Amino acid sequence: MLFELTQEEVLIRDTARKIATDRIQPLAETLDRGGGRAEFLANLKALAESGFMAVNIRSEFGGTEAGSVAFALTVEELGYACASTGVTASVTNMVAEVIQAVGSAAQKRLYIPRLADGTYPAGAFCLTEAAAGSDPAGMKTRARRDGDDFVLDGQKLYITSGEYAGLFIVWAVTDPEAKKGKGISCFLVEAGTPGLTIGKAEKKLGQHGSATNVVHFDGCRVPGSALMGKLDDGFRIAVGELAGGRIGIAALSLGIARAAMDAAKAYVRERQQFGQAISEFQGIQWMIADRETDLEAARLLILSAAARKDRGEPFGREASMAKLFASEAALRATDTALQLHGGAGYCADFPVERHFRDARITRIYEGTSEVQRLIIARETLRQ
Incomplete structure (x- = not known):
C-alpha cells in the first residue's frame, strides 16, 4: 500500500502552509480576542483566489479539481494556523461539493463559481x-x-x-x-x-x-x-453527502492538535527544572510519545477515508472513524500540551490555551462523537 502524496497534493499542502504561515496565523490571536473581522474576510478572499475554497470541485465550475486528500491536507494546514479559518474553509468547500453532487446544472453554474472565487465569502x-x-x-x-x-x-x-x-x-x-x-x-x-x-x-x-x-x-x-x-x-442528502464534511473536521482536529503539540515540544526543550530541560525527563517523553502516536494514527485514518472518497468507494464509516478518533485525539493532545506548559499553559500569553478551547467543539459539530460511534457500529454490523 502506497502512502506517498502525489506531486500535486504536496504542492497544494505546501501552498496552503505558506498562506497559513504568512497571512492566517498572525491574525489568529486577534480573532480569538474579537477583532480582525476585515482582515479575516480578506484572508478568506485570498484563500478563494488561490483555489482553496473549491479544492475538490471540477475546473469547469472554477474549482481546483485536486481531490479529497488535497482537501484534507488543506484544512489541516489552515487548522494548524487558525481553527476559525480552517472550519470556515472546510464548510465552504463542502457546500460547493454538495451542490456539485446533487444540484441541477443551472445551480452548479450559478452558485459554485461564486463560492470558488470568493464572491461569496463563505457558504x-x-x-x-x-x-x-x-x-x-x-x-x-x-x-x-x-x-x-x-x-x-x-x-x-x-x-x-x-x-x-x-x-x-x-x-x-x-x-x-x-x-x-x-x-x-x-x-x-x-x-x-x-x-x-x-x-x-x-x-x-x-x-x-x-x-x-x-x-x-x-x-x-x-x-x-x-x-x-x-x-x-433532502434527508438523504443530509446523512449521505455531508459525510465528506467529517473528513474536513477530522483534518481540522489534526491541525489544532499538531499546533498544540509543536508548541509543547518547543516549550519543554526550553523550560528548565532541577538543573535540566524538562524534555529530558522520561515522564515528559512518554506523554509526548503517546500524543504523537495518536496524531499519526489520526493522520492515517483521515488519508484513508479521503483516498476512498477519491476512488469513488464507500467512505462514510471511514469518515466517521477519522472524525471520531481525530477529534478525541485533539482533546488529548491539547490537554497534554497545556499540562506540559504547567501554569503558563493556563495563561492567554501562550497559544496553547486557545488550541485547548478551539479543539473542544470538534467532538460536537459535524456529528458528535456519540453519533459517530452509532454510525460506525451500524455500518460495521451491516457489512
Missing part, C-alpha cells in the same frame, strides 16, 4: 434546530408550496459562518404527513433574500473568529428552482 449549512441536532429528522422548519415558489418558515441554530455566508443550504419539511425523515427537502438560499435574517452571534468557548449564528426564516420566499435534488429527498 453555510442550515440543518440544526433546537429540537433537531443529532436527530435532524426531527426538524420543524417548513417549506410550503405557493404557486411556483416555496415559502420557508423556521429557525436554525449554531450556523457556522452565518454572519458572512453568501449562500445557505437549507433543510426544511415539505411533507409534514410523511414518515419521519421522508418529507424533508433541501433548498439553496442566497444571503439577502427577503425573510432570511441573521440573529445573534453565539458567545462560545473557542473558535471565536468563526461566527456562529441563529438564522431565521420568516416568510422567506424562494423560487421553485431553489429546490436542490428531488422533492422530499
Whole structure:
C-alpha cells in the first residue's frame, strides 16, 4: 500500500502552509480576542483566489479539481494556523461539493463559481434546530408550496459562518404527513433574500473568529428552482453527502492538535527544572510519545477515508472513524500540551490555551462523537 502524496497534493499542502504561515496565523490571536473581522474576510478572499475554497470541485465550475486528500491536507494546514479559518474553509468547500453532487446544472453554474472565487465569502449549512441536532429528522422548519415558489418558515441554530455566508443550504419539511425523515427537502438560499435574517452571534468557548449564528426564516420566499435534488429527498442528502464534511473536521482536529503539540515540544526543550530541560525527563517523553502516536494514527485514518472518497468507494464509516478518533485525539493532545506548559499553559500569553478551547467543539459539530460511534457500529454490523 502506497502512502506517498502525489506531486500535486504536496504542492497544494505546501501552498496552503505558506498562506497559513504568512497571512492566517498572525491574525489568529486577534480573532480569538474579537477583532480582525476585515482582515479575516480578506484572508478568506485570498484563500478563494488561490483555489482553496473549491479544492475538490471540477475546473469547469472554477474549482481546483485536486481531490479529497488535497482537501484534507488543506484544512489541516489552515487548522494548524487558525481553527476559525480552517472550519470556515472546510464548510465552504463542502457546500460547493454538495451542490456539485446533487444540484441541477443551472445551480452548479450559478452558485459554485461564486463560492470558488470568493464572491461569496463563505457558504453555510442550515440543518440544526433546537429540537433537531443529532436527530435532524426531527426538524420543524417548513417549506410550503405557493404557486411556483416555496415559502420557508423556521429557525436554525449554531450556523457556522452565518454572519458572512453568501449562500445557505437549507433543510426544511415539505411533507409534514410523511414518515419521519421522508418529507424533508433541501433548498439553496442566497444571503439577502427577503425573510432570511441573521440573529445573534453565539458567545462560545473557542473558535471565536468563526461566527456562529441563529438564522431565521420568516416568510422567506424562494423560487421553485431553489429546490436542490428531488422533492422530499433532502434527508438523504443530509446523512449521505455531508459525510465528506467529517473528513474536513477530522483534518481540522489534526491541525489544532499538531499546533498544540509543536508548541509543547518547543516549550519543554526550553523550560528548565532541577538543573535540566524538562524534555529530558522520561515522564515528559512518554506523554509526548503517546500524543504523537495518536496524531499519526489520526493522520492515517483521515488519508484513508479521503483516498476512498477519491476512488469513488464507500467512505462514510471511514469518515466517521477519522472524525471520531481525530477529534478525541485533539482533546488529548491539547490537554497534554497545556499540562506540559504547567501554569503558563493556563495563561492567554501562550497559544496553547486557545488550541485547548478551539479543539473542544470538534467532538460536537459535524456529528458528535456519540453519533459517530452509532454510525460506525451500524455500518460495521451491516457489512
